[in-house]
Amino acid sequence: MPRYFFNIRHRPGPDGLAEDHEGDELADITAAREHALSEARTMITRDQLDIVRDWMTCSFEISDEAGQPVLTVPFSDTVLDEIDEE
Numbered sequence: 001m002p003r004y005f006f007n008i009r010h011r012p013g014p015d016g017l018a019e020d021h022e023g024d025e026l027a028d029i030t031a032a033r034e035h036a037l038s039e040a041r042t043m044i045t046r047d048q049l050d051i052v053r054d055w056m057t058c059s060f061e062i063s064d065e066a067g068q069p070v071l072t073v074p075f076s077d078t079v080l081d082e083i084d085e086e
Contacts, residue, residue, distance in 0.1 A: 001025040004032040004070070006039065007061045017061070029062075029071055036060040036073040044075060 005023040010016050026032050044055045059074040 001027060003065045004029075004035075005063045005067075006032075006036055007063065009059045009061050009072075010057075023065075032062055033071060033073055036062060036071075037078055040073070040075040041078050044078065 003023040003025050005020040007020050008018040010018065024032075024035060026035055040055070040058075040060065056074075056076045056079075059072050061069060062071040062073065064070050
C-alpha cells in the first residue's frame, strides 16, 4: 500500500508548513483525501493551538513516498462535505 504524508499548511511561507514525517499507508488518493478530511474535522473540533487562529485557512498538502505533492485538501472542505451529505 502506498504511504501518504499529510503536511499541514497553517500560513504562507516555509515557516507555515508542519511536516508529517511518519505518514499513513492508505489504498489510494481517494482514501488519502477521506483521511485528510477526517483528521481536519478532528483537529477543528478538538485541538487548540496558539499558532493556528483559524482552522478554515489551513490545508493538508499531501505528498507521496517520493515527496511529490499529490493533493491539497483545504480544511474548509469539511464544511462542503457536511453540506453534500445532507
